[in-house]
Amino acid sequence: MTTRIAILDDYQNAALGAADWDSLGPDVEIEVFNEYIEGEDAVAEALKGFDVVVGMRERTPFPKSLIDRLPDLKLLVTTGMRNLSFDMDAARERGVVVSGTSMLGYPASEHALALIFALFKKIPQEHITMREGGWQGAVSEGMNGKTLGILGLGRLGAQVAKVALALGMEVIAWSQNLTEERCAEVGVTHVGKDALFAESDVISVHLVLSDRTRGLIGKPELASMKPSAYLVNTSRGPIVDEAALIEALANNTIAGAGIDVYDTEPLPKDHPLRGLDNAVLTGHTGYVVKELYALAYGEAVEDIEAWMNGDPVRVLNDG
Helix, strand or coil: CCEEEEECCCCCCCHHHHCCHHHHCCCEEEEECCCCCCCHHHHHHHCCCCCEEEECCCCCCECHHHHCCCCCCCEEEECCCCCCCECHHHHHHHCCEEECCCCCCCHHHHHHHHHHHHHHHCHHHHHHHHHCCCCCCCCCCCCCCCEEEEECCCHHHHHHHHHHHHCCCEEEEECCCCCHHHHHHHCCEECCHHHHHHHCCEEEECCCCCCCCCCCECHHHHHHCCCCCEEEECCCHHHECHHHHHHHHHCCCCCEEEECCCCCCCCCCCCHHHHCCCEEECCCCCCCCHHHHHHHHHHHHHHHHHHHCCCCCCECCCC
């Protein structure tokens, strides 16, 4: 009997080359979906008849309403060991096993730093100037002596802070539960929220999206930033009030932003952020590196093989 496997949201056509899918044997049929499937009806139709679905993080959600429409689904794999967009209880009630994979703990911090460098060093503008036959189209800024504000000093925030300190930047940090002890451990200065927004030359967001952090950076916070300051968000789009950010960038209330995450993903083609010259945009690739694909898809193959052998591993919904 053939086991049908769907790999969702492989936008970069990387999944099949990242792992040994052939090891699953000849009785497996794999279909890769390279485009985002819009809407639950379309997802339910596309996944009809598949026994196994491999999802990439939170690109396509699996609420109860979708799981209930997939009677053939038996195994749902998510990259990562947490996926808030998968209804684990609904899957368990339906007898669907949900397995996870390991993830890497550093790519998002590297990406945040890349966006910070791009903003200060005007990399996108210089690239366009050179492509168009020009020379020295923008004046970059030094980072030494500037102040980096870290919102959330967990693992990723601390990694960004340490690089900034090595560059000679002043680093300050705030979040709701941040302590003086944690700041001392990382070597940064603990400040209040108002001070962080007022004093920073660049702010990097490293918070988990929750009811408490949703909309945390809104019109008042953006208005309190220096006109020369930048905002970088590689965490989750809704932490920042997107409409307020667009307004601040359009009116040059702040100098620019580096954005990897959005309220709606993939970002619509006509989205106003795409037309702003002072916004450096990437498509939620902060966690995506070759090494991550090899690890996550490799373990996805292991998850499927273990399930096929009747002994599922890395199960996330076993109660």
